[in-house]
Amino acid sequence: MKDLLTGALGPGVHDISAEAYHADPAAVPSMSSTLARLMLARSPRHAWTAHPRLNPDYESVEKKTFDIGRAAHRAVLGKGGDFVAYPDHVLAKNGAASTTAAKEWAEEIRARGMTPVKSDEFDAVNDMAAEIMARLAFMEIAFPPARSELTAIAEIDGVMCRAMIDHAPEDPRQPLWDLKTTTDASPDAVMRSIMAYGYDIQAAHYTEVWKAATGEDRAFRFVFVEKEAPHECCVVQLGGDSMVMARKRTARAREMWRHCLTTGQWPGYPAEIVQLELPEFYQARWLERETFEAEVKKATGRDVLEAAYRWQAPENHGETPWA
Template identity: 60%
Template sequence: MTLAPGIYRDLSDADYHADPCDHPSLSSTLARTLLNQSPLHAWTAHPKLNPDFEPVIKKTFDIGTAAHSSILGRGGDYRAVPENLLGSNGAASTKAAKEWIAEARAAGITPLKAAEVDQIGEMTDIAMKRLADHGVTLDPEHSETVVIAEINGVPCRAMVDNAPPDPDQPLYDFKTCENAAPDACLRAVMKYGYDVQARHYLDCWKAVTGEDRVFRFIFQEKSAPYEVCVVELLSDTLMMASKKTARAREIWGNCIRTNYWPGYPDGVVSLDLPEFFHGKWLERESADADHKQRYGRDVLDAVGRWQAPAAMAGE
């Protein structure tokens, strides 16, 4: 399958991840891999470049995958492992259960326990209510919209979780997490490079449609109360992210043209830890010196006496 630049609403998840472009294309995940690791890591993770490529399947992804399908109304199916196949302790450890799970995954079905299926139902109900409070409706007809674009001669692709047809509406990406508090969402954006994801999606969308859209993340917790936080990155963050996506495309284009995919630098790498790291130790030194000047003894002496057996026994 090879697709020309455009918007596609009926492409399967498997076909998208297999890369439906004429030439190996750059996704947001690969862009982050290029920037945070190396071209060699990106080559290894690309199904058209690496002849030994195998998709990564982890049990930890299952709740997120199933919630994604349920809330967006499109995507792979999920089902509970039949209880009669489970072990006496309720674990999917029997031969029959393992065979059922393997067959389900081969068919593109996410295997869950019955309690996890109920959990997905609760998450969906709460997400829909909270999104309605924000005036957000996720139309399944516009979920998992695939964008194939060419930007500065570099083939790019993105799968937008939900792309309302109204150009005044944002593009949405849904993510499950442990903590959806705003500060935790901020840390997740920095840790996982979601700023690059947002900019890559917006770049692809504009290259095909000419539209300047807003981009929002929907974070939902995977444990009760399954709270939801909708996040929009501000313009300064997206401007900086545009520098990163441009650099990722430049690296990708060069590697494709030269077929040279370097890993980490050769030789010994010299590292100097940042000032804030050294600052923590300097703060501790200052506090210890202040304690000694004020009380006439080292802080370690006070800690040692407090931890002594006699002190701990209350003697």
């Protein structure tokens, strides 16, 4: 395991910073979970654009929407840059971080590898961390910092792949872990998030890269935690069938990556007219409306639009439109 990034890294498990990881420390341009999801959900061109070594115009953009997640990772995992609250004197009177002083302060903080958050967000992150740690302690699970945010690099199907694991316990029988902050950690909402953001692909990619790098065949679990009180948590492990399908997707992503990297061609969307058929549920909503309006007209003799005009007329004085 390497402690510092001193050049291109080969296959194995390494302890490097998030900045070094996102810059792609592998010997050849490698595919991450994010890039795999872009390849499959959008296009190879999107993946090329998001790669720091393939795209000469690549710019790393720090997004405010990710600040809470970064801070929560620091609070729970004990790795990465610290998070600090904006001092009151740089904020606007309404508490917004919109002043020139606040922006300059935030820029300096980010340059030092830390994450700026507001005071209420600072408290919320610590509350989130306390909730997560209490839930995990109840399940007899702990996240020692020494085993957090480890980077696995390995070659799979002729493609160099990388994955930064939020936590990999020392015991190889234990699963790999990933922390997600969200607005709704209920099981149904979590399932929708997994489908919307392709987190099943992340789970497959991480376990495959880890196995190729270490020989350990591990399970994978997510911890979803709500960003607002009461900061409820949901611990999720995808079922066997879901993981089988996810591995089919990661295999396809690697096939696409290998082809594009070999040919130097990273196509976007088709340069043709795409004919779309809208889904049945969308059409069914209009058919339901047509049925409703026909029933209203049959019962009252008036069209719904006419009734709406009568309801809004100044002389109506509260008379029901169906009268």
